[in-house]
Amino acid sequence: MDGSRALRRAGWAGAASIVLLVVGVALGYLVGVDNPGMSDAAILERLNDDARQAAAGFAPPVLAAGVALLLWFSTGLRRVLDRLSGGDPLAHATVPAAALFGGLTITGVSLDVSSAFAAWSDEFTADPNTVRALGMAGQVLGLTGLIGCGVLVAVTTRITQQARVLPTWAVWVSYAVVVLCLSGFWSGGIASVAFALWLIGAVIAMLRVARQTPPAPAVPPHAAPAPDAARTPPTATSD
Structure with missing residues (x-):
């Protein structure tokens, strides 16, 4: 696959x-609790709503697919940064x-929706205080994950700044x-x-780079040697 096509696909993966x-x-938020001041009745109503439970069940796989596509985009971004920096390990x-x-x-979203998943069965009685604790634990993990976003933005900004x-x-703005x-x-x-807004800008920039990247030259197949050329010439004998 040529470089322009690979970058273009990585850019569209980032958009997706x-x-x-x-x-x-958003699906996880339907049953999650990120506000400890929410009343017990409101928490139990969210957890025991069948429609909310069914919708929240799609949250982990949808997030997993989004993360996989983000990793695909980050590999394309690394390729662009390698080209700009001349192979900087950063x-x-x-x-x-x-x-x-x-x-x-x-992990954070899974913790936030775990009580709703457990409430789907008749073997679990939801406790609002437990739900609050799990919701806050999920929120803390999610906010901690933003450190990875900061590193991603910082590395990209530093290399592109050096490359002018x-x-x-x-x-x-990036800093x-x-x-x-x-x-x-x-x-x-x-x-x-x-x-999210920065990532949109990075996707647009990668798609532009993909359009400016020339396609890889076609490599002609090696011609098979002629049958006569493949033969070993006879050895000359002296009289």
Whole structure:
């Protein structure tokens, strides 16, 4: 596969990952509890709603698919950064950073919806206090995962800044996103929105790079040697 096609597919994978991650988090929110001040009656109503339970059941697989596509995008991003930096090892941090974000996000959402899954059976009686604790644990893990987003943005911004391919305002905006991601506990949902917007910009940039990348030259197949040429010439004998 030529380089332009690989980058284009990685870019579209990043675009699809944004949609799936947003949908997965939204599905988990239908039964999750991220506000400990929610009343006991409201918590139990969310947990015992069959429609909400069924919708939340799709949250983990949708998130897993989104994370897989994000990893695909990060490999393409690493390839672009390798080209810009001339092989700087810093570019290789992009994939582990995306994996850190994805792993903690899936774990956090799974904890948040675990009580609803257990309430689906008749063997579990939901306790609002337990649900609050699991919901807050999931929120803490999800916000911790934003550190991976901060690393991903910081590495990309640093390399593109050194290569002088970004305007000054874009560099400073990207560093602001890094600060928001690293302070996710205090910025709340603002950091998640900021990273999503940055990721949209990164996807658009990768698709542009893919259009500017020339396709790989076709390599002609090696011609088979002629039957006569493959024969060993007879050895000359002296009289």
